[in-house]
Amino acid sequence: MGVTVNEIAKICGVSRTTVLRALNNQSRVSDRTRRQVLEVAKELGYRPNLLARSLNTGRTMTLGIVAINMDNLIFVQTLSAINTEAQRKGYSLNIALHGQSSEAEMQRIRDFTDRRMEGILLSPISKGPEFEQFLLSLGTPVVCIGNYVSDQISTVMIDEELAAREAVRLIASKGYRRIVFVCPPLAYESQQNIYSHIQRKHGLEAELALHPGLSYQIIAADDYVQQLSPVLATLGDVRTAILCSGDIYALNIMRYFKAHKIKTPRDVGIMGFDNISILEYIVPRLTTVSTNVENVAVVAVNELISQIEGDQAVAKKIVLPHKILDMETL
Amino acid sequence: MGVTVNEIAKICGVSRTTVLRALNNQSRVSDRTRRQVLEVAKELGYRPNLLARSLNTGRTMTLGIVAINMDNLIFVQTLSAINTEAQRKGYSLNIALHGQSSEAEMQRIRDFTDRRMEGILLSPISKGPEFEQFLLSLGTPVVCIGNYVSDQISTVMIDEELAAREAVRLIASKGYRRIVFVCPPLAYESQQNIYSHIQRKHGLEAELALHPGLSYQIIAADDYVQQLSPVLATLGDVRTAILCSGDIYALNIMRYFKAHKIKTPRDVGIMGFDNISILEYIVPRLTTVSTNVENVAVVAVNELISQIEGDQAVAKKIVLPHKILDMETL
DNA sequence: TTGTAAGCGTTATCAT
DNA sequence: ATGATAACGCTTACAA
Numbered sequence: 001m002g003v004t005v006n007e008i009a010k011i012c013g014v015s016r017t018t019v020l021r022a023l024n025n026q027s028r029v030s031d032r033t034r035r036q037v038l039e040v041a042k043e044l045g046y047r048p049n050l051l052a053r054s055l056n057t058g059r060t061m062t063l064g065i066v067a068i069n070m071d072n073l074i075f076v077q078t079l080s081a082i083n084t085e086a087q088r089k090g091y092s093l094n095i096a097l098h099g100q101s102s103e104a105e106m107q108r109i110r111d112f113t114d115r116r117m118e119g120i121l122l123s124p125i126s127k128g129p130e131f132e133q134f135l136l137s138l139g140t141p142v143v144c145i146g147n148y149v150s151d152q153i154s155t156v157m158i159d160e161e162l163a164a165r166e167a168v169r170l171i172a173s174k175g176y177r178r179i180v181f182v183c184p185p186l187a188y189e190s191q192q193n194i195y196s197h198i199q200r201k202h203g204l205e206a207e208l209a210l211h212p213g214l215s216y217q218i219i220a221a222d223d224y225v226q227q228l229s230p231v232l233a234t235l236g237d238v239r240t241a242i243l244c245s246g247d248i249y250a251l252n253i254m255r256y257f258k259a260h261k262i263k264t265p266r267d268v269g270i271m272g273f274d275n276i277s278i279l280e281y282i283v284p285r286l287t288t289v290s291t292n293v294e295n296v297a298v299v300a301v302n303e304l305i306s307q308i309e310g311d312q313a314v315a316k317k318i319v320l321p322h323k324i325l326d327m328e329t330l
Numbered sequence: 331m332g333v334t335v336n337e338i339a340k341i342c343g344v345s346r347t348t349v350l351r352a353l354n355n356q357s358r359v360s361d362r363t364r365r366q367v368l369e370v371a372k373e374l375g376y377r378p379n380l381l382a383r384s385l386n387t388g389r390t391m392t393l394g395i396v397a398i399n400m401d402n403l404i405f406v407q408t409l410s411a412i413n414t415e416a417q418r419k420g421y422s423l424n425i426a427l428h429g430q431s432s433e434a435e436m437q438r439i440r441d442f443t444d445r446r447m448e449g450i451l452l453s454p455i456s457k458g459p460e461f462e463q464f465l466l467s468l469g470t471p472v473v474c475i476g477n478y479v480s481d482q483i484s485t486v487m488i489d490e491e492l493a494a495r496e497a498v499r500l501i502a503s504k505g506y507r508r509i510v511f512v513c514p515p516l517a518y519e520s521q522q523n524i525y526s527h528i529q530r531k532h533g534l535e536a537e538l539a540l541h542p543g544l545s546y547q548i549i550a551a552d553d554y555v556q557q558l559s560p561v562l563a564t565l566g567d568v569r570t571a572i573l574c575s576g577d578i579y580a581l582n583i584m585r586y587f588k589a590h591k592i593k594t595p596r597d598v599g600i601m602g603f604d605n606i607s608i609l610e611y612i613v614p615r616l617t618t619v620s621t622n623v624e625n626v627a628v629v630a631v632n633e634l635i636s637q638i639e640g641d642q643a644v645a646k647k648i649v650l651p652h653k654i655l656d657m658e659t660l
Numbered sequence: 661t662t663g664t665a666a667g668c669g670t671t672a673t674c675a676t
Numbered sequence: 677a678t679g680a681t682a683a684c685g686c687t688t689a690c691a692a
């Protein structure tokens with residue numbers, strides 16, 4: 001463990017500069033010396049110490065990604081794609097999960113910059129001007145995914161508001177007269193990344209203004225399945241669609257439906273958000289909103305790398321397209 | 331970006347040794363100096379360069395994990411738990427995915443040691459004496475998860491063979507007369523981690539010897555759903571159970587069943603392996619084999635850390651318990 | 661073709 | 677209480 005250039009130099013009876021030149025395939029070394037150096041290096045199992053190299057060159061070729069956890073399958077898919085793209089571009093990827101505290105989030109970010117990551121991908125839960133200031137003061141390029149923090153920081157996202165509007169239009173077009181919107185408790189702001197849910201809610205409510213015939217109610221609670229009871233008791237009265245801000249909510253509700261012999265879409269319509277990959281195993285196929293996660297990953301990584309390697313970095317807000325998947329549950 | 335101790339020293343008019351003492355809360359600094367140093371450091375936004383520190387101390391407090399991809403949900407859950415445990419122990423975690431080539435796997439491992447990760451977790455696809463030699467020559471502690479490579483390298487696993495035997499016993503006890511074992515193509519050895527599948531096959535066949543009344547056939551192909559046709563055509567003749575070496579296979583087959591009005595377990599029994607978390611959304615509940623992934627993660631991380639920090643490291647084979655989950659599909 | 665020497669930003673030892 | 681100096685392992689002018 002830990003053969004250095006110096007040792008090789010000593011053994012070969014040359015200076016470490018020469019060894020270095022041989023090792024790095026540079027010119028100005030005699031063939032004889034080069035061969036000998038390479039031989040000895042191989043013999044001893046020499047490996048360059050990338051810490052030392054980085055300390056010198058100022059480059060680590062490493063990116064970091066900071067996020068809440070891996071419970072969200074859509075994030076896992078994105079993460080995987082990010083890893084692939086980063087590796088393709090010659091960067092290694094570091095992952096840090098922080099549970100759900102804003103302080104922990106900042107600590108992880110700080111740790112990454114201390115380790116001299118060259119750029120950071122962030123699916124942030126923190127927000128506000130102090131956090132913005134914190135990110136800007138890092139001196140390291142940051143690209144946010146999903147959540148918007150500041151105009152000064154590039155963000156890759158989809159137009160959640162528009163997606164929600166389109167969802168409402170689809171529901172309205174199918175003759176539903178009541179929409180129940182299911183999302184996480186909006187008070188969780190500090191504990192969870194709920195920016196996208198709020199965006200969806202905005203879009204939904206804005207669109208509803210154009211559909212006076214649609215009644216509306218929201219369930220923003222952890223026990224959403226229980227809270228659905230009054231809705232389910234009145235299914236016969238009014239044709240109802242449940243719009244879930246996340247496929248997992250829809251899956252839980254569908255499981256409940258199956259247990260209680262409630263048929264979809266016959267008795268009630270249901271729609272999700274995200275199009276997580278496991279949906280393909282669920283029958284009936286859930287109607288949902290899909291984003292191309294590979295696309296998000298590639299765009300985010302490339303934006304980050306261009307900030308790292310580019311001359312001048314202008315923060316951009318990149319909005320990627322989504323698609324309504326009209327399947328079987330609506 | 332890049333305020334160093336030297337700059338602070340210059341500004342404060344003291345040596346960098348003194349600055350260091352103040353910064354690291356050591357003794358032998360006057361209160362006045364200490365306060366001034368801390369003030370200036372804060373002012374300039376000083377952050378230690380962990381690369382430099384590591385180069386010096388020889389410690390990076392970083393672990394690496396190398397695996398195929400994130401398609402396997404059971405791995406994602408393990409990964410998440412590993413991250414948590416590593417962080418709890420003060421280590422940061424690096425992830426590298428390699429697709430499915432043995433060379434890529436070795437490259438990732440090499441890259442990690444070059445970066446001076448202190449230990450490596452590995453869910454290996456490579457095997458054989460050369461690979462063993464490769465791992466041993468790294469000079470860095472390695473712990474394998476799932477797949478066994480060598481007695482010289484600690485491995486954390488479950489007793490797949492025993493689990494398969496127990497699965498067969500359960501199936502036999504329920505009166506089935508035919509078992510169809512579904513697993514990935516066994517020729518994929520080099521492309522995919524199939525050690526566990528082979529173990530299961532061994533266990534299954536060993537146990538079958540004790541149940542002469544059970545007929546047996548294996549489907550080890552990517553188009554396993556199609557290949558099931560002859561089996562499905564003869565369901566009326568013999569009570570059949572399909573044992574899948576992985577829940578995903580079972581899910582795909584169940585989806586096919588639903589589309590073709592085949593009822594489980596009335597018409598045919600089906601059982602999986604792994605107990606991936608999405609099973610909770612699937613109706614009927616799949617009978618399967620469960621491992622405690624948190625347990626695997628904690629044990630693997632701690633074994634690795636004890637090899638890093640411990641005096642003498644003896645390679646261990648750690649077998650963790652599993653559980654048969656007798657649910658609704660058998 | 662080869663070597664010397666300074667530097668990257670820390671830590672650690674030994675003086676003063 | 678403070679400082680000078682060497683060291684970690686590499687890179688990179690600049691000499692010879």
